[in-house]
Amino acid sequence: MSGPSIMETLFQRTLEDLIKGIRLQLIGESAFISKAMEEIRKEIKSTDLQTKSIALQKLSYLSPLHFVDMSWAAFHCIECMSSPRFAQKRIGYVAVSQSFNEHTPVLLLITNQLRKDLGSVNEFDAGLALDCLANIATVDLARDLTPEVFTLLGSSKVSVRKKAIGVILRVFEKYPDAVRVCFKRLVENLDSPDSRILSAAVGVFCELASRDPRSYLPLAPEFYRVLVDSKNNWVLIKVLKIFAKLAPLESRLAKRVVEPICDHMRRTGAKSLMFECIRTVVSSLSEYESALKLAVLKIRELLMDEDPNLKYLGLHALSIVAPKHLWVVLENKEVVIKSLSDSDSNIKFESLRLVMAVVSESNVVEISRVLLNYALKSDPEFCNVILGSILSACSRNVYEMVMDFDWYVLLLGEMSRIPQCQKGEDIENQLIDIGMRVRDARPELIRMARSLLIDPALLGNPFLYRILCAAAWVCGEYVEYSTNPFELVEALLQPRTSLLPPLIRAVYLQSVLKVLTFCIHSYLRNKSSGLFPFTDNLEGVVSESMSKGKTQEASDLPTPAQDDVFNPRISDDNPYEDLPLENNGEDSKFDSFEKNGFTRESIVNLLNLIELAVKPLLGSLEVEILERAQNVLGLIELIRQEFPDQLSPRKEILAKEESEVSKLIRSMNDAFCEELGPVSVTAQDRVRVPEGLVLEENLKELDTICGDIQPSTSSFFAPRYGERIEESLASDLQNGEDSEPSRESTSLLIEHRKRHGLYYLPSSASNDYPLANDLRSGENDRDETEDFVRLTAQSLAPKKKPNYSKPRPVVVKLDEGEVTLSVASKKPSSKYDLLSGVIQDVLQETNLMDKSSRKGKEKVSSDVPQGSKENVQDPEDPRREKSGLRKSKHRSHGKERKHKDPDQVDGKKDGKSERAREKSSHRHGRKKTRQRAEGPLNVSAQTPVIPDFLL
Amino acid sequence: MIKAVMVMNTQGKPRLAKFYDYQPVEKQQELIRSVFTVLSSRAENVSNFMEAESIFGPDSRLVYKHYATLYFVFVFDSSENELAMLDLIQVFVETLDKCFKNVCELDIVFNYSKMQTVLDEIIFGGQVLETSSTEVMKAVEEISKLEAASNAITLVPAKYASGWNRR
Structure with missing residues (x-):
């Protein structure tokens, strides 16, 4: 060992020091951590494994808790995990399972180390390797290490064996062919007397069955035994989960398990097991009345419980049962409704969901x-x-x-x-x-x-x-359809509309324009039709009778945009028509509308009102508002030219109006009357793309162009700013004129207040x-x-x-499909297909062996009871028996065939089975071969045979 | 299948985070944060469930338990029983309690590796492999013994190093 590394070792901070440091640091946590990271980067390069492993340990502490990336240390992890010393090895393994994923480049280097440790005599070495494999196994690792895992499945040490069982799940998922090797031993573990091994095995089957239940039907007898014999709640819960998946596939199985499940429900003191029983019954066995009744009883218990967890789960169970048996929800409606005001949000949401289910x-x-x-x-x-x-x-x-x-x-x-x-x-x-x-x-x-x-x-x-x-x-x-258009205009122009965001105000103005057009049009039409003498006393009567007569006519016509339809289409079956309009002050200018209809006076008042309110908007900065205000005012001006304020000689005006204004108004009205309808979702598809038009498939390029331009909604709720400018501008603009907008708006406000006092x-x-x-x-x-x-x-x-x-x-x-756009049903991923294929394959083999070993005891079943009794076939020839079975299946179980077109399946099968037979014939006996070949291919056309433990 | 186990304190600091399907650290951080945001908004004495599908994707459930200053959070899918998961949290905490004699947040902070060992004995690759705290304790003690033994035959400097560090 060289000098520097001893120094490093001497003064290296341990994990404990690091943790203390983080707690006591004065320089800020992130600064401290980046300093620590610098140290780690230095230490981890050390040639001394001890130094390296401690550095790695610190790193794998920092990574999940302080979110530091550690993928760069992949190679150091491998170095540590190959250390002969357990402590270092463990640090290495922990780091590997924590940081490696499928894309880690050095992953390939660990295969041999894993193999070595899997074969180690030390159970903890093997445990580490298995744990690592369970977390990071890839296709390659799973394939290469299948033999080792297989060996460990039979290990005499419980702790190793249960981990080996656990790892199987990942191995199967990654490398389905491992099933051929390991499946039998895995199934054998279901017979283990040790509850921990049993629990692990059942857990694995629960996971497997949740992905593809059909393949595991043949194992139903084993699961049934566990269901009846086991005393361990964990195991029972898992087995119940398996049966919840299997029972819907096989009615005889459901019939068989329903009693034991009810027994558990009655007997158990554990709420978790009881809830699982309830869930199994309501989700998969709800057609068994007695079981359902019992489950409902238990649900009620849960609902009445003080514990919010149980209450929540009770509601959850109700929502499972709701689609099929609504009465269960209705029976408990009081609790459900009361739960809407529960303090717990989970409970509230769940009960709302339930209420919506019964609507x-x-x-x-x-x-x-x-x-x-x-x-x-x-x-x-x-x-x-x-x-x-x-x-x-x-x-x-x-x-x-x-x-x-x-x-x-x-x-x-x-x-x-x-x-x-x-x-x-x-x-x-x-x-x-x-x-x-x-x-x-x-x-x-x-x-x-x-x-x-x-x-x-x-x-x-x-x-x-x-x-x-x-x-x-x-x-x-x-x-x-309005009973009083004038009032609408008033509402649309009330002073507080200045609070609205500009775009919505624009909609208001556009509506004013439409209403105005409508009013003028109706007025002119009334007048020109000559039925209205301009005397107030007669008008009301006539207009009413007019509207009634015309409405009937109108309702016969399919489209409202007909030229000759009289326009105030106040439907005469309208029950509210004669109700007094509430909220109308006594002195409203327009409240006599219904009696007066569109009188000259009311029109003039209308024009004045609009002009008064819209004029200030000419100063608006918002284009939409400005444009529409211009339109409205322009129209008013046009009308005024030929519609002077004084009640001057009527004949002349009449003639003039006929000529210009009425023409204009009529065409505008016609345009507005054009009915807007809903647009079909497929409308776009029906339009042919014009030639020469290049449509970009991908609009991503737009992001670069207008990446930072976003439809701003911020201005939407901040109307004040715009309003102020608008007002000040308006006052500037109108200073020359005699009207003062501020006084104008207050006077408007006062008037509005007078009329609609109710709302103030x-x-x-x-x-x-x-x-x-x-x-x-x-x-x-x-x-x-x-x-x-x-x-x-x-x-x-x-x-x-x-x-x-x-x-x-x-x-x-x-179009009918407008709402229910069919979504193509998602196919299970090919991996699971593959897996289920192999599993069914293996199960066929095991069954075959089982059958031949105990054919005396058990009869082979088929799905149609009568069928099976009639054609009791020679058990020596499994192939014929199977084909007979399949035939009876095709005859009787139409619903199963829905999954796949049987012809297609058969067609494929013929071709494939030949090939499969050739391929596998060197490995298996002749009889088995055909069976094997057919096994996996029949997946969707046929349920695998269940040895009939029911008989 | 259990998807994740998190232990965090009431300030949102993670004390343990284990994801059984690989997540990059940034994602881990995001997940922990969003879980904490919801947890901290929940009152006491309400149910121990939390809506998790918006955070962890479809078919995810979440149960948590609040002990003193710590939240214990388990995320799992439909092949686990909710109440059993709550029991499992209990087993986990009991085991920690046995390990540290009246466990508190500080024990967990300073004994990160040991807590991880405990968890790894209970949950293996997302599956529950052990539910008896006595068995877990047995395994954890053996592992510690083994680690100590492998460190005992270590070179002298390392031993001294740790000795000095403690002073």
Whole structure:
């Protein structure tokens, strides 16, 4: 040993020193660690293994706890692991299993060391090597070391043997051919009297079976024995997991295991085992009524338990059983509903999931009501989860569950008013979507939109902007269903709209334009049709009768954009039509709309109002707003030119209007009346790509161009900034003119306040609006809970379909596949295919031997009981017997064939079996050969034979 | 199959982190952080489960136990029983308790390797191989003995070195 290395050894810090150092350091942890790393890098190069190994130990301490990369030390790990001294070897092994992966280049160098240690007489050496292999085995390692692992499977030392069993899982996964060598010995370990070995073996089978249960059906008798005999809860849980996978594949097996499982459920004191029994029954054996009843009883026990863990698991079990046996959930509905307000979020979420599982078109109304009430009381996060699940449940499959769209639209409106609601985007989309798809819902939609728009308090909540945007759009698009368009304009132009982000304000302005066009158009049409004398007393009567007559006509017509349809299509079966419009102050200019219709006076007032409110926007910096404000004002100017304020000689105006304005207005109105519809998802595909157009397959290149340009949403919720500039600019601009915008807006505000006093706070503190986010006081919470429970007691119970007074409206669906885009079922990875093939292969062999050894005792089964009794075949000729079995299978089990086209399988089989037979014939007896060849190829067409322990 | 075992203190400092499918250290750090964020937001006296699929991918479950200043976290998939995993945490902690006589966070900090040995005896490549703390103790003691023996025949300087260091 050279001098320097002794010095290093003498003064090297041990792991303990390092840990103390980290705790006492004064220079900051990261600085200390990088200093320590420098030391380690130096020490690890030492020729002295002791120094090296301690350095490595420190490194493998730092790596997982202080997130230091240690892949660079791969070679040093190998050096340490080949040390003859156990302590150093161990450090090396720990480092290797911690840091190596498939891509570590020096991995190939450890094969021999592993082989040596696997064969070591020292059980701990072997243990280290096995542990390492279990963590990092690659295909090559698994292949090269299979013989050693095989030897250790029979080791007399329990600790080695159980680790060898454990490592098998990784070996099989990486190198399926190892099954041929090791499988038999692995199965033998299931007979081991030592519970630790048994536990390890069952654990491995549980993992294997969870990936490909079908291959392990032939081992069912072994597992059954364990299920009945074992007293170890760990083992029982694993065996139950195996049966949960196997039972659905083989009905006789299910029948056989259901009793022992129930026994365990009744007898055991261990909650873990009991829960596993419950889970097995509800997931795989739920068709056995007595078992299910017992499981439900036990679930109830769990639900009633104080321990939140058990309660949670009880709910979890319910959600497993829910799809098949909804009644179980309904029986426990009280607990489920109560759990919605549990303090534990897991429990809340689980119970929400359950509630959503029972929702159907017959109870969606009640459940939504209950959930909405819970949403009001819960914390913002859970509230939004609730809202989200209502929204997604109701919109599923193009609103499949919604019978009454008026109700649903109102529900959406109500959701928007929940203070914590952050689902603006979803609600926005649904409002517009419903507007486009469901014509019958439009009157209600516009009524709801109106009530949202008119409420100034809502404008203070940024989360609602998207909803308001949709409401504004709805008002513009479907204004013909509105009972009072003037009021809509007022709402769209109310002073607080300055709080909105520019893009949404632009939508507001566009809607104003649409409503304006509609009003003028209706006015002109009324006038030109000559039916309206301009006397106030007659007008109302006529307009009403007009609208009624025309509406019927309109409803007969398929598209609303017909030229000759009279436009105020106020549907006459509308039950709300004669309700007084609430929130209208006495002195509203427009509240007499219904009586007066579109009078000249009202139109002029409208024009004035719009002009007053939109003019300041000409100073806006936002292009969208500016553009739209210009459009509106331009149109108004145009109208005014031929529509002077004084009530001058009517005849002339009439003539003039006819000529120009009305033409313009009519064409605009026609354009706006063009109905927008939903677009099919496949629409894009139907458009042919024009020739010469190069479409980039990959848009990644764009990232380099516009990498840092991102659609900024930040300005979205910060409207104040823009607004201020806008106002100041506006005042600058308008200084020359006589109107002062500031006074204007306050006067507007005052007027608005006068009219919609309902939404303002009673105190006259001028600009104080109620906070949109203020939570409701949680008084009477408990009482409410009781109420909900009572309410749901009725609502959750399955009812007959309620008779709706009106039939479900038509919902426009474009293509049936629109929502249910079929996702190609994922195929299991080829590796597992390979593995299952080999395993089935091996099992066939073992079975064959078993059978020939105990053919006297056990009859061979087939899937069809009668069939098996009739053709008891010569057990000496397994091939014929099998083929007979397969035939009967094909006859009877249609559902199995669904997996694969039988013809295809057969076709392939013929070719392949020949080849396989040739290949393997030198290894096996003639009889076995054919069997072997067929075994793996029949995987999906046939279940492997189970020695019928049931008989 | 157990996917990961983590021990961290209530400040989020990891005391032990073992992932049974290879994860690069950056990913490990991220996972530990996100687990801690959720754990620290959970109240006392609630269930010991935590939603894990958003952090560890589909088919992951997580149970944890809170002892004094430490969180013990096990992440696993559907082939393990949740309550059994909670029991296993108990076994792990009991074994540590036997090892260190009334285990506390400091014991764990200073005996990192020993804790790792204990865990490796219980969980092997993601599978539970031993559930009796007596058996684990037996194995751990033998390993320590073996290590000590292999160090005893070591060259003199190393022995002195550790002796000096302790002073």
